[in-house]
Amino acid sequence: MFLTLKKKTVIIIVAAVLCAASFFAAIGFASAKADSGRANGMVVVVDAGHGGIDGGVVGSATGVKESDINLAVARSLKHFLTSKGYQVVMTRNTTDGLYGMSTKNRKIRDMEARRKIIVDAKPDMVVSIHQNSYPRAAQSGAQVFYALNSEPGRAAAETVQSVVNANLDSGRAAAAGDYYILRCSEYTSLIVECGFLTNPVEERLLISAPYQEKVAYTIFTGIHTVLSGR
Ligand SMILES: [Zn+2]
Incomplete structure (x- = not known):
């Protein structure tokens, strides 16, 4: 027993x-x-534009807030970048702004907080996600902006724009822009205006999760083309 x-x-x-x-x-x-997606040693800051009381552009057909679409695209972009080994630093991960509790000078504090995140991250590239608006509803198409007088910015923007034009049916050209997020640091920085929320057809696309993912994958492909070619 x-x-x-x-x-x-x-x-x-x-x-x-x-x-x-x-x-x-x-x-x-x-x-x-x-x-x-083994770490490739490169860092990308993904900035979802606006947030909190600053909703950005409002969709003309559905009233959707730009800030929410920006966040959805930014999260999806983070996923694609991370799976390819990039370290991704998000300026915001929630619908909140970055201005803290005080109600004074919110926009300035929000932008300063983004600048600090960028500077601390020492990134290989910064990509800020936005949605566009225009008085005439017919305007459409995604467009990439870079800092005035930034040669690396121009080159990166043109590469990303060419991928955008091929994948998202946009006929736009990359352009220089005088925006704080582009000039607040020494790092190569792009703004991607994914489409026009003042165009009801494009707005319908931009509020759908599959299209947001398609936009994110397109931006990822553009960034990866730029950074893997360095
Ligand atoms: Zn915006």
Whole structure:
């Protein structure tokens, strides 16, 4: 009886050890899979424009807030970049702005907080996500902006714009723009205006999750083309 029990115990212990081994092997396998986007040593700051009381442009057909679309595209862009090994620093991860509690000078404090995140991250590139507006509803198409007098910015913007034009049916050209987020740091910075919320057709596209993902994947492809070619 004693011997039998002992045998059983041994069998149980062996079974438990085998179980544990396969469990840890499975965990190892899972983490190896998660690592498939091995760190490539490059950092991208993804800035979802606006947030909090600053909703940005309002959709003419649905009343959607630009800030919400920006965040959805930014999150999706982070996913694609991370899976390719980039370290991504988001300026905001929620619908809140970056201006804190005080109600004074919100916009200035919001922008200063973004600048600090960028400077601290020392990124290889900054990409700020926005949606456009125009008085005439017919205006459409995604467009990439770079800092005035920035040669690396111009080159990067033109590469990303060419991917945007091929993937998102836009016929626009990259353009220089005098925007704070582009000139607040020494790092190569782009603004991607993903489309016009004043164009009801484009607005319908921009509020849909599959199109937001398509936009994000397009921007990712453009960024990766620029950074992998360096
Ligand atoms: Zn905006």
